[in-house]
Amino acid sequence: MPVHNTEIADIFDELADLLDIEGANPFRIRAYRNAAEMIRGHPKSFAELVAAGQDLSKLPSIGKDLAGKIQVIVDTGRLPLLDQVSSRTPAALSKLMKIEGLGPQRVKALYHGLNIRSAADLERAAKSGRIRELPGFAAKTESAILKGVRQLAARAQRMKLNEAEDFAQPLLDYLQKCKGVKSVTVAGSLRRRKETIGDLDILVTAQRGTPVMQHLADYDEVEDIVSQGATRSTVHLRAGISVDVRVVPQVSYGAALHYFTGSKAHNIALRKLGIKQGLKINEYGVFRQKKRVAGRTEAEVFASVGLPYIPPELRRDHGEIAAARLDQLPKLVTLADIRGDLHCHTRASDGHATLEEMADTAAQRGYQYVSINDHSQRVTIAHGLDEKRVFEQLEAIDKLNAKLDGISILKSTEVEILEDGSLDLPNHVLKELDFTVCAVHYQYDLSKDKQTARILRAMDNPYFTILAHPTGRLINERDPYAINLEALMNGAKQRGCFLELNAHPDRLDLSGDACRLAKDIGLKVAISTDAHNTGDLEYMRYGIDQARRGWLAAEDIINTRSLKDLRSLFKRN
Ligand code: DGT
Numbered sequence: 001m002p003v004h005n006t007e008i009a010d011i012f013d014e015l016a017d018l019l020d021i022e023g024a025n026p027f028r029i030r031a032y033r034n035a036a037e038m039i040r041g042h043p044k045s046f047a048e049l050v051a052a053g054q055d056l057s058k059l060p061s062i063g064k065d066l067a068g069k070i071q072v073i074v075d076t077g078r079l080p081l082l083d084q085v086s087s088r089t090p091a092a093l094s095k096l097m098k099i100e101g102l103g104p105q106r107v108k109a110l111y112h113g114l115n116i117r118s119a120a121d122l123e124r125a126a127k128s129g130r131i132r133e134l135p136g137f138a139a140k141t142e143s144a145i146l147k148g149v150r151q152l153a154a155r156a157q158r159m160k161l162n163e164a165e166d167f168a169q170p171l172l173d174y175l176q177k178c179k180g181v182k183s184v185t186v187a188g189s190l191r192r193r194k195e196t197i198g199d200l201d202i203l204v205t206a207q208r209g210t211p212v213m214q215h216l217a218d219y220d221e222v223e224d225i226v227s228q229g230a231t232r233s234t235v236h237l238r239a240g241i242s243v244d245v246r247v248v249p250q251v252s253y254g255a256a257l258h259y260f261t262g263s264k265a266h267n268i269a270l271r272k273l274g275i276k277q278g279l280k281i282n283e284y285g286v287f288r289q290k291k292r293v294a295g296r297t298e299a300e301v302f303a304s305v306g307l308p309y310i311p312p313e314l315r316r317d318h319g320e321i322a323a324a325r326l327d328q329l330p331k332l333v334t335l336a337d338i339r340g341d342l343h344c345h346t347r348a349s350d351g352h353a354t355l356e357e358m359a360d361t362a363a364q365r366g367y368q369y370v371s372i373n374d375h376s377q378r379v380t381i382a383h384g385l386d387e388k389r390v391f392e393q394l395e396a397i398d399k400l401n402a403k404l405d406g407i408s409i410l411k412s413t414e415v416e417i418l419e420d421g422s423l424d425l426p427n428h429v430l431k432e433l434d435f436t437v438c439a440v441h442y443q444y445d446l447s448k449d450k451q452t453a454r455i456l457r458a459m460d461n462p463y464f465t466i467l468a469h470p471t472g473r474l475i476n477e478r479d480p481y482a483i484n485l486e487a488l489m490n491g492a493k494q495r496g497c498f499l500e501l502n503a504h505p506d507r508l509d510l511s512g513d514a515c516r517l518a519k520d521i522g523l524k525v526a527i528s529t530d531a532h533n534t535g536d537l538e539y540m541r542y543g544i545d546q547a548r549r550g551w552l553a554a555e556d557i558i559n560t561r562s563l564k565d566l567r568s569l570f571k572r573n
């Protein structure tokens with residue numbers, strides 16, 4: 001039974017949460033969290049690395065002890081230490097840590113003071129006013145907690161894109177191995193590259209469906225079979241994920257793929273267009289009266305109603321059909337258009353790799369440039385760089401650049417935007433950088449006007465270049481802060497600044513819709529990974545997906561430019 005990276009990471013995160021609630025050694029807690037983050041972002045399966053006999057202790061953030069623990073998890077699916085800790089401190093408490101405004105101390109106080117073990121307990125206690133009676137909790141805290149509980153519930157259980165991939169890929173490979181199977185294709189929201197995925201939809205072509213469905217039922221991750229038919233089945237995987245599988249013959253492949261890719265709204269719009277032309281479009285094909293006129297490929301389906309191929313990322317009934325009719329679909333950006341990454345960290349602040357390692361990996365990706373943007377001093381999440389350390393890093397970059405061939409390291413930082421809109425490093429430091437990435441990491445709860453004014457004021461600084469993760473959202477964890485995005489975008493454009501599309505699958509900030517707004521405004525964006533590790537540079541493709549969902553072409557994105565052109569874009573007048 002292969003254990004997925006997310007499952008290993010979840011175990012370490014849960015362990016860290018529980019130890020945190022118990023008040024254990026912060027370094028130990030940090031070590032588990034770092035390991036979880038690294039494993040979650042690792043492009044290779046740890047189960048496979050273990051099977052291949054790799055020495056995991058050589059990986060960043062993993063020592064001998066953690067390597068041993070990973071081995072145990074891969075072998076047994078469990079970690080005895082977690083069982084031990086959760087016999088003292090209920091594992092459910094770890095879920096409470098996900099509620100905004102609740103840290104380890106508060107969770108501990110709520111548990112010991114009111115025996116609160118779940119979000120439901122918490123909601124009851126908050127509603128009956130019992131929380132405000134605990135020492136250290138005010139009525140205001142109580143209402144904030146209640147709001148946090150509701151937000152958690154509202155973030156329905158949708159998987160992040162990378163988690164969905166993590167479960168889909170092994171299943172696709174497995175189905176492909178079934179005798180008689182011609183092709184296996186992912187459909188649904190995963191193919192449209194939505195940032196969160198409800199369930200997995202998989203389309204199989206084969207002459208006979210029954211053996212495929214039996215093969216699916218035998219998959220070792222299947223926990224229960226919701227329904228099983230000759231051409232369609234729904235199963236639940238052990239990890240709580242629902243999967244729909246459909247089997248169609250080759251002649252219906254294009255029509256079925258189009259149908260199961262959706263979105264539903266897009267399908268309905270296309271079907272209406274078909275009806276106007278006397279065509280019936282369904283998952284079996286395109287029909288005029290009883291005669292099948294198309295359906296073998298998706299391109300055929302679109303062509304049958306006089307349209308060019310519409311990429312899945314655009315299929316939302318948000319104007320893509322009208323644009324296609326006018327032959328005005330954008331030429332969407334691809335990963336191959338990207339020449340560099342403009343937001344990366346090293347271990348000088350909260351990253352895990354060295355300058356050299358980041359540069360090497362970026363060079364292997366074929367990039368022309370990569371920037372290093374370690375945090376400025378004020379940021380609370382890590383040891384940021386003060387003036388002196390920034391200069392040390394710039395010197396190190398100069399030295400390394402002198403040795404490197406084919407790739408340039410750009411000098412930058414991720415500068416904190418302070419509450420009054422000033423930047424966290426003085427201008428005589430900022431002017432030594434190639435450009436800056438500026439970000440908000442605290443005071444998320446300002447009013448919309450104040451937050452917008454704060455950032456616009458920061459952009460007034462002539463050394464402000466790119467606004468990082470512009471809304472601060474963390475998918476399934478934290479809602480965007482209140483912000484007038486349109487005003488920010490207009491302000492950025494007027495001042496010669498840019499907005500980042502943070503490609504990290506936990507963020508994807510800007511969203512697809514926000515990218516489209518930027519394009520309408522004429523503001524260019526940077527797609528950046530916010531890599532904290534060499535493996536994270538891979539996240540670029542998720543950023544590309546979102547950009548495509550936002551109709552962006554290569555020309556709308558600054559890091560598709562050559563280094564020379566990029567440098568001139570960075571010059572503010
Ligand atoms: P999800 O799973 O919530 O992330 O989103 P989807 O888009 O994957 O939705 P899902 O799994 O319910 O259905 C997969 C596709 O099947 C959907 O995108 C379009 C198609 N579909 C499902 N139900 C209908 C329907 O009632 N009418 C039409 N035209 N298409 C449908």
Ligand code: CA
Nearest residue numbers: 188189199200
């Ligand atoms: Ca789905």
Ligand code: CA
Nearest residue numbers: 199200201244
């Ligand atoms: Ca489905």
